Amino acid sequence: MEENQPPYTTPERRAIHEAGHVVLHRCFGDPAKIESADIKRSEERDAYGQVVVPTCSPSALEAVSLMVSTLGGLAAEHIQYCDRDYRGGDGDIREAEGIYHQLVDAMGIEPTKESTVKCLNACTAAAIMVLKKRWSCVEKVASALLLKEEIFRPEIIELTVDCHPREFERHIQNLYNILMS
Numbered sequence: 001m002e003e004n005q006p007p008y009t010t011p012e013r014r015a016i017h018e019a020g021h022v023v024l025h026r027c028f029g030d031p032a033k034i035e036s037a038d039i040k041r042s043e044e045r046d047a048y049g050q051v052v053v054p055t056c057s058p059s060a061l062e063a064v065s066l067m068v069s070t071l072g073g074l075a076a077e078h079i080q081y082c083d084r085d086y087r088g089g090d091g092d093i094r095e096a097e098g099i100y101h102q103l104v105d106a107m108g109i110e111p112t113k114e115s116t117v118k119c120l121n122a123c124t125a126a127a128i129m130v131l132k133k134r135w136s137c138v139e140k141v142a143s144a145l146l147l148k149e150e151i152f153r154p155e156i157i158e159l160t161v162d163c164h165p166r167e168f169e170r171h172i173q174n175l176y177n178i179l180m181s
């Protein structure tokens with residue numbers, strides 16, 4: 001039933017969401033080396049669209065980059081649609097929380113509800129800031145995803161040539177300092 005479909009299920013919205021992830025991965029030095037991105041329906045995951053990256057054990061700074069990239073889908077939707085309909089992003093929020101908890105666990109710090117919320121808010125703000133600066137790349141990736149449904153690394157690199165790996169390294173360092181203070 002059409003009226004029960006939340007807006008994130010439109011192909012355009014899925015494309016913007018996945019493009020947000022892609023562009024942030026590329027801006028942060030691509031530590032996770034994106035293999036592909038798609039906006040296809042997956043019955044197995046009960047979700048639409050994904051960005052495929054090999055699993056890695058990130059350094060502390062890479063973990064902060066990954067949290068920001070993980071929240072990049074919701075950040076892109078927020079920029080494009082100016083709404084708070086984040087129902088489609090529960091998985092992303094849980095994933096970012098998981099990365100944060102691993103990061104602080106490794107430092108022997110007990111995460112609290114308050115510190116987790118503070119972290120997610122700071123990472124979302126960083127995602128929105130960077131995506132606004134590279135919005136033309138988000139639009140290019142989203143258009144390609146809408147056209148082809150799935151794109152692979154060589155094309156992703158071509159579409160994001162304006163994202164220079166590690167160009168936002170200083171921001172990540174600042175964010176890390178804020179999160180750990």
Ligand SMILES: [Zn+2]
Binds near residue numbers: 021089
């Ligand atoms: Zn997502």
